[in-house]
Amino acid sequence: MGSRAQDITADDATAAAAPDTPAPDSPDGPDAGARPPLARPRDCVATGVAAGLALHLGWPAWIVRVAFVALTPVAGAGLLLYAWLWAFVPWSATPGESPEARPRRRSPVAWLLVGASVAVMVAAWILSRPLVSGEGEAWSWWFWATLAGVGLAVASGAWSTFIDRPDPERGPRSELAVRGTATALLVVTALALVFGPVAPLGPVPAFAAALAAVLGIGLVYAPTLIAHWRDLTGERTKRIREEQRSEIAAHLHDSVLQTLALIQNRAGATSEVARIARAQERELRDWLYAGDAPGESDLVADLRDFASALEIDYPVTVDLVVVGESREPASGELAAAAREAMLNAARHAGGEVSVYVESRPDAVEVFVRDRGPGFRLAAVPGDRLGVRESIIGRMRRAGGSATVRPGAGGVGTEVRLRFPAEEATRG
Numbered sequence: 153m154g155s156r157a158q159d160i161t162a163d164d165a166t167a168a169a170a171p172d173t174p175a176p177d178s179p180d181g182p183d184a185g186a187r188p189p190l191a192r193p194r195d196c197v198a199t200g201v202a203a204g205l206a207l208h209l210g211w212p213a214w215i216v217r218v219a220f221v222a223l224t225p226v227a228g229a230g231l232l233l234y235a236w237l238w239a240f241v242p243w244s245a246t247p248g249e250s251p252e253a254r255p256r257r258r259s260p261v262a263w264l265l266v267g268a269s270v271a272v273m274v275a276a277w278i279l280s281r282p283l284v285s286g287e288g289e290a291w292s293w294w295f296w297a298t299l300a301g302v303g304l305a306v307a308s309g310a311w312s313t314f315i316d317r318p319d320p321e322r323g324p325r326s327e328l329a330v331r332g333t334a335t336a337l338l339v340v341t342a343l344a345l346v347f348g349p350v351a352p353l354g355p356v357p358a359f360a361a362a363l364a365a366v367l368g369i370g371l372v373y374a375p376t377l378i379a380h381w382r383d384l385t386g387e388r389t390k391r392i393r394e395e396q397r398s399e400i401a402a403h404l405h406d407s408v409l410q411t412l413a414l415i416q417n418r419a420g421a422t423s424e425v426a427r428i429a430r431a432q433e434r435e436l437r438d439w440l441y442a443g444d445a446p447g448e449s450d451l452v453a454d455l456r457d458f459a460s461a462l463e464i465d466y467p468v469t470v471d472l473v474v475v476g477e478s479r480e481p482a483s484g485e486l487a488a489a490a491r492e493a494m495l496n497a498a499r500h501a502g503g504e505v506s507v508y509v510e511s512r513p514d515a516v517e518v519f520v521r522d523r524g525p526g527f528r529l530a531a532v533p534g535d536r537l538g539v540r541e542s543i544i545g546r547m548r549r550a551g552g553s554a555t556v557r558p559g560a561g562g563v564g565t566e567v568r569l570r571f572p573a574e575e576a577t578r579g
Contacts, residue, residue, distance in 0.1 A: 191244035194255040262330040265308035272301035298361040302368040305334040309372035341365045466498040476511030485550035492542045493567040497522035523564040
């Protein structure tokens with residue numbers, strides 16, 4: 153008894169000595185002051201470099217932008233640092249967003265580069281006036297200003313092809329308009345340099361600047377040619393792979409696939425051997441006929457993968473039928489409720505389970521039918537909330553509906569899930 157009292161007293165003294173020690177999971181814990189990772193936000197002005205660095209350092213974004221500009225005259229340090237961060241800092245991973253999601257750029261960078269090119273060209277023309285009148289000899293300033301204008305025009309074409317073209321808010325139309333404007337600007341510049349008043353006074357710098365403008369026209373279209381070359385190379389590679397896959401499929405279809413189908417028929421639909429053979433057949437068919445197309449994270453793909461897993465874990469055969477184009481995300485409540493219904497059918501009924509997915513303009517419906525002994529929802533005790541909460545309650549909270557009723561002829565159970573089209577699209 154005395155030892156226990158001493159232990160209690162010691163514990164109380166320890167707690168009193170450190171009353172303000174934060175709990176590990178409290179907001180004031182050791183990780184509360186941790187910096188966010190260095191990443192560029194997908195919703196950005198142009199590249200997200202300044203915004204991502206400002207968020208990482210805890211500074212206002214305008215201070216970071218001013219610092220980049222202030223460091224640029226120092227041997228180009230600001231520009232080099234900006235380019236390095238742009239090349240190596242990844243995009244931020246937003247919860248609920250695909251890693252392949254396109255960034256949303258609010259600023260029309262390509263048109264800004266075109267405008268900057270026009271402004272620099274005008275400045276070069278202003279610098280050429282003293283040269284023509286014989287009042288100045290600053291050929292270097294005029295020459296480098298002209299080259300800077302040409303470089304900005306080329307940069308606008310490259311930006312519109314590589315960055316703006318995949319952007320759904322801009323696309324090929326914007327690319328065509330930017331390239332056309334940059335080309336017209338460079339053509340006018342080259343003609344003005346060759347036939348203008350500057351050529352007789354400084355033929356060497358005028359010819360060099362005109363040659364740079366002509367080369368700039370080619371560089372404006374070079375990114376487009378590179379993009380087309382990549383597309384053609386990718387199509388050729390894909391065609392070769394498809395031909396090889398077709399040859400393999402022709403051989404496997406006559407041997408392995410037929411053998412797997414024969415095993416399923418001889419062993420019985422619900423036996424373990426048949427389930428393994430069916431899973432192997434499905435994986436092989438997906439590899440042969442799905443090709444290199446990336447798997448879409450939608451409702452149908454998710455239910456098909458879940459059915460394959462159920463056939464391995466339970467003595468069940470799942471037949472999935474899809475009608476209409478699938479638009480529903482795999483992370484939505486409809487997919488979760490459908491998976492729960494399929495799991496219940498595999499766990500309690502077994503045998504053959506049918507899953508029917510129908511996508512209509514106004515709604516999406518999923519039917520899960522089994523041929524087990526069946527049950528009535530009213531007869532289930534109230535303290536068992538599996539079907540009521542994981543299926544019916546989930547659909548009701550998400551804005552849809554769910555019903556559980558006996559199957560056709562009173563055999564088995566049918567679960568019907570219905571989701572309005574606009575709710576399903578939002579997921």
